[in-house]
Amino acid sequence: MSNSLKAALTAGLLLAPLSALAQPPAAAPAPATPANPLISASPTYATIPMEITVNKPAKEVWARVGKFCDIAEWLQIAAGCTITSGKDGEVGAVRTVGSEVLVAKTDLSYAYTQPVNGAARAGRPYNLYHGNLEVKPLTATTSKIVYTLMYDNSMLADDAARARDLETRRTSFMRGMNNMKILAEGGTLPPPPAPPARAGTPPAAAPAPGR
């Protein structure tokens, strides 16, 4: 072995311990890349199909209840509904109700979804919630309103929670469909249901005797 090689090896042996001491201690294994909390690990897509028959032709029904912001009338949303982006009735339009985006349409239907930001703010997986409203002709004078909700319910706590969630949505939208029928047939909507009382809120004062 040459003297220069010996010198180099000796220097390396001397340096190695010094450099080892200068290095920080061996790091713990790299943590796994944090999972995106918006991603649903094992989605289960639930569907809620609902329908009601209306005694009016399909085109008339659609004209009465099928505009993108008509939802505020038949779901009796006190805050109303406005189009905040895009062109009303066209794909890409955004309405204030749920910040929902119109993503598809045919002559007598539309489909909408909600953006991901709500789930992001709540720190939960995005449930891909979609609603579809369609009016199908039955005869020259009657039609069927079909409302279909579709979403991933896998992130709910358990089957009982999923069943409650389904039922709540079904109840709310069946009320909306009954209202659509009333409106399309020329009637007047009943008063909206009272909101559930908050805990600690005193009951409304009873009317004075004699009224």
Added chain:
Amino acid sequence: MGYHFVATATGLGMLAAAGVALAQPPAAPAAAAPTYVSIPMETTVNKPAAEVWAKVGKFCDLGTWMRIDCTITSGKDGEFGAVRSIAGGRVTEILVGKTPMSYTYTQPVAAGRPYNLYHGTLEARPINATSTRLVYTLVFDNSMLADDAARTRDLAAKRTQFEGALANMKALAETGSVPPAPARAGTPPAAGAPAPK
């Protein structure tokens, strides 16, 4: 809950020196100010709408007119919630809307990129008793692309791809088959074929 990844420069330097792979921060969920664009495309098919839909309207018929593998991996084919897996599983799409001669699909949130709410809708519209308009509409948020030039390129690329698909659907509905795929640039001719001049 926001997405925060806080580290000091010194800490990062030490970790890097030790060779520790730095955890990648999760992608932002969605654009703060989305701009939803749509790409409407259509072609006329010389067949009745119901016949056209029967030929091209099943959820995995995309495999034929896009010349790509497609498998239903979840749910019932053609029904809400059905999931198709495309391109060896690289693309997943869920059926989220349908009428008798249309369907709408979307893609789920994916790791590593902002969610753009991408949706596609295929519809067969009767023109008369013997002809049909096939309409393909894409809608998505393109606000997260780098600049207007990138958005223009992206729109053009998608349009080219799906207009090609519409042409294949037309051929499939009218003739029963999709034309052979165009040869890629630089691909040597098939054995026995005359050499390019």
